[in-house]
Amino acid sequence: MxxxxxxxxxxxxxxxxxxxxxxxxxxxxxxxxxxxxxxxxxxxxxxxxxxxxxxxxxxxxxxxxxxxxxxxxxxxxxxxxxxxxxxxxxxxxxxxxxxxxxxxxxxxxxxxxxxxxxxxxxxxxxxxxxxxxxxxxxxxxxxxxxxxxxxxxxxxxxxxxxxxxxxxxxxxxxxxxxxxxxxxxxxxxxxxxxxxxxxxxxxxxxxxxxxxxxxxxxxxxxxKHLDGNCHTFVDAHADLTMALKVCDNAKTQRYGTCNTMETLLVHEAVAAGFLPAMCAVYLEKGVELRGCPTTRELVGDARVRVATEEDWDTEYAAPILAIRVVDGLDEAIDHINTHGSHHTDAIITGDYANARRFLREVDSSSVMVNASSRFADGFEYGLGAEIGISTDKIHxxxxxxxxxxxxxxxxxxxxxxxxx
Amino acid sequence: MxxxxxxxxxxxxxxxxxxxxxxxxxxxxxxxxxxxxxxxxxxxxxxxxxxxxxxxxxxxxxxxxxxxxxxxxxxxxxxxxxxxxxxxxxxxxxxxxxxxxxxxxxxxxxxxxxxxxxxxxxxxxxxxxxxxxxxxxxxxxxxxxxxxxxxxxxxxxxxxxxxxxxxxxxxxxxxxxxxxxxxxxxxxxxxxxxxxxxxxxxxxxxxxxxxxxxxxxxxxxxxKHLDGNCHTFVDAHADLTMALKVCDNAKTQRYGTCNTMETLLVHEAVAAGFLPAMCAVYLEKGVELRGCPTTRELVGDARVRVATEEDWDTEYAAPILAIRVVDGLDEAIDHINTHGSHHTDAIITGDYANARRFLREVDSSSVMVNASSRFADGFEYGLGAEIGISTDKIHxxxxxxxxxxxxxxxxxxxxxxxxx
Structure with missing residues (x-):
């Protein structure tokens, strides 16, 4: 033939x-x-x-x-x-x-x-x-x-x-x-x-x-759909109980899906109060953690490996999570727009202005406030079925x-x- | 440099x-x-x-x-x-x-x-x-x-x-x-x-x-915008006075624009009553006509040159018009979808069902009933301004x-x- x-x-x-x-x-x-x-x-x-x-x-x-x-x-x-x-x-x-x-x-x-x-x-x-x-x-x-x-x-x-x-x-x-x-x-x-x-x-x-x-x-x-390098940013004004629940779900509900969180960003003002408890949840579920120096300091060098520049760019599709403490919303948005794959990114916050800025300025196909990135899906969005998830902007x-x-x-x- | x-x-x-x-x-x-x-x-x-x-x-x-x-x-x-x-x-x-x-x-x-x-x-x-x-x-x-x-x-x-x-x-x-x-x-x-x-x-x-x-x-x-090979189909149920006015405008208001009519299709039932008067208008304005055998028979061989297969596929962007008599709506739609450039095509008709079928079945970026193809334009559509006219379907x-x-x-x- x-x-x-x-x-x-x-x-x-x-x-x-x-x-x-x-x-x-x-x-x-x-x-x-x-x-x-x-x-x-x-x-x-x-x-x-x-x-x-x-x-x-x-x-x-x-x-x-x-x-x-x-x-x-x-x-x-x-x-x-x-x-x-x-x-x-x-x-x-x-x-x-x-x-x-x-x-x-x-x-x-x-x-x-x-x-x-x-x-x-x-x-x-x-x-x-x-x-x-x-x-x-x-x-x-x-x-x-x-x-x-x-x-x-x-x-x-x-x-x-x-x-x-x-x-x-x-x-x-x-x-x-x-x-x-x-x-x-x-x-x-x-x-x-x-x-x-x-x-x-x-x-x-x-x-x-x-x-x-x-x-x-x-x-x-x-x-087409290239990568799913999704982020959740826990803001200074986050309800930390909600953040714990949503970040757990975003990472561990399924490891291999493209809308799974791969990097967790945490505002420095709540890092000490949030990260030790959050990391305990991940470690108990067998998630390998790779963190910035502040994360390692707060959670313990023995429990968190060193995150390299490459980690910020990686879709693990596996029980591995990168964690970075940032000094505020600007740094979080900049990190996401620079290292992310424009797929799905979420902010956990109680602050109206920060929520509004995150929605407008994060350049991703789905942007979320106080919800798990795992919702980015044709069935969850009510499309009935999906042929795929596009990370393009055209069409x-x-x-x-x-x-x-x-x-x-x-x-x-x-x-x-x-x-x- | x-x-x-x-x-x-x-x-x-x-x-x-x-x-x-x-x-x-x-x-x-x-x-x-x-x-x-x-x-x-x-x-x-x-x-x-x-x-x-x-x-x-x-x-x-x-x-x-x-x-x-x-x-x-x-x-x-x-x-x-x-x-x-x-x-x-x-x-x-x-x-x-x-x-x-x-x-x-x-x-x-x-x-x-x-x-x-x-x-x-x-x-x-x-x-x-x-x-x-x-x-x-x-x-x-x-x-x-x-x-x-x-x-x-x-x-x-x-x-x-x-x-x-x-x-x-x-x-x-x-x-x-x-x-x-x-x-x-x-x-x-x-x-x-x-x-x-x-x-x-x-x-x-x-x-x-x-x-x-x-x-x-x-x-x-x-x-992108490739060709503007636009058609007007004068249906058996057309108001012929309206057809005369619209077809005149679609061809002669401007010759060089992409939404100018390049081929006129006429239902055989009204061809004898419509084409001689219509062609007189075009000839008076110096439009060169190229027709199918029926058109030439009705209007006169001396006034209408022979249309070749190539004419059906041509965007003249000039005072030249191809004319073809068709046996009905199906042949008209088939001609447009086969030879057209999917830009802008219009039907002149008083028949509800034919208008509806034309709108649905003609595969063009603009489809029109009882209007001049010259309206296909960002300003006329109220977009305020246009960067171009796309003949693509994507985006x-x-x-x-x-x-x-x-x-x-x-x-x-x-x-x-x-x-x-």
Whole structure:
């Protein structure tokens, strides 16, 4: 198979199908989602069996345990995929939403209509459930999708693809509305990200290596998520009991997620009263601490390792936390804007002016007052589902749900107006 | 001067200044805009004199008349620049706008805040007035700007840059908030579009050559405008008197603008009753007509040249019009989506269902019913000013004003919520 030719054919088919998905009404799209969910539920055993083939090969190839964990499908995760698709069916259809209509002095009535982006390419790694999630989200937003999963999940993805295709057919939508690539050739990715004539946006989901490669080589706009180096700043005016609870949750509720706190910043005025108790909580949970000199002095050199410059820039995604005592809000904001990844940052404070300045001046996709950074998530934000969390500022920022997979067009209603 | 080093320094300075422009309040930004306008008005003679140097060189180098026209500053165009800046000062400040706040089941209160993009690079050609417009728009939206005008307008741009710098200084904003490149080296463009660490978005304004080069080589997101191949479809249910008036305006009010109609589509049911009268209007104004066989039959072979496939794909930007008779709405929509440039397309109809289908199914940045395509413009849309018209779907679509130069961030207000 000539990969370039194959990808050209895939692109053309997707572009053609995107006209049908853009026109499809809500009932038709929802019927497809429900039928996909039914097929996945019915085929649960098949999916788990296909997944077992992938797992056996992955074990033979010595894949890391974390990777195996992401790759695994079991009856619960399969049920979760079906449930996710049904939830998408229940979401309001963004396509065709119209708003902001008003009359202009010329007499035209001007507003906006939400429309699909067109063709969306998703490139992901081990997680096979992305196949169902991404197919459903792209379709609900009126787009055609080209899905390129990891080679390690090949059989799982093909089995899920069969259920997706069944759902599309049941609703009378073209099979090419969702194409799951039937190749593990890496050249397919290179082709997919350089076909602006057929692909409107690329969403890479996976490790930094994948995202860096896609960003560097894409000739198509990319919605991406780089790092999740999140901060919590405990201000001088913080309720320290609340700070203890929120900072505990932000770090320890889950270690591997991108909205987990990686650096704790503490105002020097409350450091002595706060850090010893806070660090005791972390140490009891087995979190390794790396602190600035003041932190080590307050908590004890034996309990806190030395934090280097590199620590401020690191997303550990592990039970490790960097801690720094700062002399005030300015230093905290400066630290976050300099070392952070513009993902999610929070302040714990009772001071109105400091809260307001933090919200305005911290340049991150989510900024929070008195809440755990772990809330930065499509489900928690009520988007229903998310295709990823964007750390870009262009087009979509933060959790990307259906709206991030759409665009808008201007609508002009007139009765014969001409320009003078 | 090492261009790469120079551009790195420019980028770093812009990034630094963008923190100040993002924090600047409305009063400060407006004061800068008003002071720029005052300086431009006061220096009108200086600007015209600097422009004369550019014009003399351009004449000596044999620049095309259309290019000379775009390059020319006179007392009226200088006054227009100042007036444009004052209008920007009067616009509402988009930065810090908050909306969509609601409580989530977890108890957090979630909303969005509008924020600057950061650093915006504008690459343009002969028009020196872009220097003032772009500086003003970028600043009002809280961004730092790097402006790279055409070498043919070098002295004009430097003179305007001095007025812009004076305005920034008067308002206490850093000089680097707007940097007008002091080099005509083409390598500066190459550097500007490949510094994602310092530049958040590039807006190229100019001919297709420039835009194609920038799109192909940029490593930074680009907001661009490719072609303006706009259509008007006269439906079977059109009020033909209205159609005559609107189609006249859409083609002949100005020939060189991107929202000018380039192809007229007419429903076969009204072609015989409409086209002879319509074409008489065009021919009287000296518009060259290129038609399909039916058009030529109805209007006369001597008056209408043969339209080739290429004509359907062409933005003439000249007194030339392609005309095609179609068998109905489907063929019209298909023609527009296939041959158009997704810029602006209009239907003239009295039929409710056809209007609705046209609005939904035509995939263009502006879709119109019973109005002239010439309305697709930032001023007519009430954006106050525009940095350009985007034919992309990502981030900004159609006329791009202040909002297109901003992003949003999520804001979470809590009182100690943690994730369960």
């Amino acid at each position: 000539d990969i370039k030719e194959y990808m050209q054919a895939v692109g053309q088919a997707a572009r053609r199908a995107s006209r049908a998905t853009a026109r499809a009404d809500s009932r038709q799209k929802n019927a497809a989602l429900m039928a996909m969910a039914d097929a996945i539920e019915r085929d649960a055993d098949k999916l788990v069996a296909a997944n077992r083939r992938d797992l056996e090969q992955a074990v033979a190839e010595g894949l890391a345990p974390a990777m195996l964990d992401r790759l695994t499908l079991n009856p619960q995760t399969v049920a979760g995929m079906a449930e996710g698709l049904r939830q998408m069916a229940a979401l309001p259809d963004p396509v065709g939403e119209m708003d902001d209509f008003s009359y202009r002095p010329s007499g035209i009535q001007l507003g906006k209509m939400r429309v699909p982006l067109g063709v969306i390419g998703i490139i992901y790694e081990a997680r096979p459930n992305v196949t169902a999630d991404a197919a459903g989200l792209c379709l609900k937003a009126g787009n055609a999708a080209i899905l390129r999963g990891g080679s390690e999940a090949f059989h799982s993805n093909q089995a899920i693809a069969a259920c997706v295709a069944e759902g599309l057919a049941a609703a009378g939508l073209p099979a090419d509305a969702v194409q799951v690539l039937a190749t593990t050739d890496r050249a397919a990715v290179g082709a997919l990200i350089t076909m602006p004539e057929y692909v409107d946006v690329i969403v890479p989901r996976g490790g930094k290596g994948l995202i860096a490669r896609v960003s560097a080589e894409a000739r198509v706009p990319v919605i 979509a920022r933060g959790p990307v749900g259906l709206e991030g997979l759409t665009s808008q067009k201007w609508v002009v209603l007139g009765d014969g107006q001409v320009r003078g | 090492d261009i790469k080093e120079y551009m790195q320094a420019v980028g770093q300075a812009a990034r630094r200044a963008s923190r100040a422009t993002a924090r600047a309040d409305s009063r400060q930004k407006n004061a800068a805009l008003m002071a720029m306008a005052d300086a431009i008005e006061r220096d009108a003679d200086k600007l015209v004199a600097a422009n004369r140097r550019d014009l003399e060189q351009a004449v000596a180098e044999g620049l095309a008349p259309a290019m000379l026209d775009r390059l020319t500053l006179n007392p009226q165009t200088v006054a227009g620049m100042a007036e444009g800046l004052r209008q920007m000062a009067a616009l509402p400040d988009p930065v810090g706008e908050m909306d969509d706040f609601s409580y989530r089941p977890s108890g957090i209160q979630l909303g969005k805040m509008r924020v600057p993009l950061g650093v915006i690079g504008i690459i343009y050609e002969a028009r020196p007035n872009v220097t003032a417009d772009a500086a003003g728009l970028c600043l009002k939206a809280g961004n730092a700007a790097i402006l790279r005008g055409g070498s043919e307008a070098f002295h004009s741009n430097q003179a305007i840059a001095a007025c812009v710098a004076e305005g920034l200084a008067a308002a206490g904003l850093p000089a680097d908030a707007v940097q007008v490149l002091a080099t005509t080296d083409r390598a500066a463009v190459g550097a500007l579009i490949t510094m994602p660490e310092y530049v958040d978005v590039i807006v190229p304004r100019g001919g297709k050559g420039l835009i194609a080069r920038v799109s192909a080589e940029a490593r930074v997101p680009v907001i 900004a679509r159609g006329p791009v004003g202040l909002e297109g130069l901003t992003s949003q961030k999520w804001v979470v207000l809590g009182d100690g919520q943690v994730r369960g």
